[in-house]
Amino acid sequence: MASLRQTTDPWDTTADTNFNILQQALAQLDCLVGLSDVKQLVYEIKALVEIQHRRTKEGLTNEPPVLHMIFKGNPGSGKTTVARILGNILKGLGVLSKGHLIEVERADLVGEYIGHTALKTREQVKRALGGILFVDEAYSLARGGNKDFGKESIDCLVKLMEDNRDDLVLILAGYRDEMDYFLRTNPGLRSRFPIQIDFPDYSLKQLLDIANVFLLERDYCLSAAAREELCLQLRLAQSLQHSGNARLVRNLIERAIRRQALRLAGNRHLTRKELMLIEPIDLKGGSAA
Ligand SMILES: Nc1ncnc2c1ncn2[C@@H]1O[C@H](COP(=O)(O)OP(=O)(O)OP(=O)(O)O)[C@@H](O)[C@H]1O
Ligand SMILES: [Mg+2]
Numbered sequence: 001m002a003s004l005r006q007t008t009d010p011w012d013t014t015a016d017t018n019f020n021i022l023q024q025a026l027a028q029l030d031c032l033v034g035l036s037d038v039k040q041l042v043y044e045i046k047a048l049v050e051i052q053h054r055r056t057k058e059g060l061t062n063e064p065p066v067l068h069m070i071f072k073g074n075p076g077s078g079k080t081t082v083a084r085i086l087g088n089i090l091k092g093l094g095v096l097s098k099g100h101l102i103e104v105e106r107a108d109l110v111g112e113y114i115g116h117t118a119l120k121t122r123e124q125v126k127r128a129l130g131g132i133l134f135v136d137e138a139y140s141l142a143r144g145g146n147k148d149f150g151k152e153s154i155d156c157l158v159k160l161m162e163d164n165r166d167d168l169v170l171i172l173a174g175y176r177d178e179m180d181y182f183l184r185t186n187p188g189l190r191s192r193f194p195i196q197i198d199f200p201d202y203s204l205k206q207l208l209d210i211a212n213v214f215l216l217e218r219d220y221c222l223s224a225a226a227r228e229e230l231c232l233q234l235r236l237a238q239s240l241q242h243s244g245n246a247r248l249v250r251n252l253i254e255r256a257i258r259r260q261a262l263r264l265a266g267n268r269h270l271t272r273k274e275l276m277l278i279e280p281i282d283l284k285g286g287s288a289a
Helices: 014-031 036-057 079-092 116-128 138-142 149-163 176-185 204-217 224-238 245-264 272-276
Strands: 069-073 101-104 132-135 169-174 195-199
Touching: 014 036, 014 079, 036 079, 036 195, 069 079, 069 176, 079 101, 079 132, 079 169, 079 195, 101 116, 116 132, 116 149, 132 149, 138 149, 138 169, 138 176, 169 176, 204 224, 204 245, 224 245
Parallel strands: 069 169, 069 195, 101 132, 132 169
Antiparallel strands: none
């Protein structure tokens, strides 16, 4: 599919724009902590598109890659973030014409009366054309079995993703166990989604690295004692199920930034260092999830 969007017109700026989008999206991907499987996959797709262009120039045949995917992982493990970056990478590579992300869930796809479901599903696919349709908690479409309208939505999605394979990527996402069950009970689906990516929960070290990325981006830093407090809170959260992963880190840091502001507000003389520093008191107490 990529070769169709290549151009040799010197006045066409699409290639330059796409190159910039690609570089920016690859840099964003590199900034993500962990996720080595995702990064590996993206580099494989990028290499494949490059080689396919070279092969086309040599008159060799190319099979267009099937890029529909399954994302499995807990909340806050980075699925939506990766899908958004991936859209831009595929746009940058010329695989997708727009690269935008449309995120939907069961209620956006499944209707309440006969005929309503196909209408709703088609409408969402239409919005996503040129980009990625990301179905969150996709297993909920199979809830209720064959008589449920969810089944109709799955059938409709499968048909539309094949009709529009040139310029649409469908990602089905959800918790690992539920997605595995969903795929086991819908074997026809599994073969249509050749790419399956696991988003493991982040380790404590990775959560701290993610906190550092957030803080650096926002020009803040933790005092040594605040780092220990954050460590303590993250360790505690990890002992709970669905601890929130990277989203919890973001919420903790954003709350700490508000509390630091409250602690400092009204102080006439504040140094640059004080304006940047998060102290343990800014992190303590209450739930940030
Ligand atoms: N590897 C990472 N490095 C840095 N930040 C990350 C990483 N993964 C996730 N984040 C950040 O964590 C937050 C939550 O991530 P995201 O929304 O992508 O999770 P999700 O898997 O889609 O969750 P849900 O299943 O609840 O929708 C976002 O702000 C994102 O920027
Ligand atoms: Mg999400």
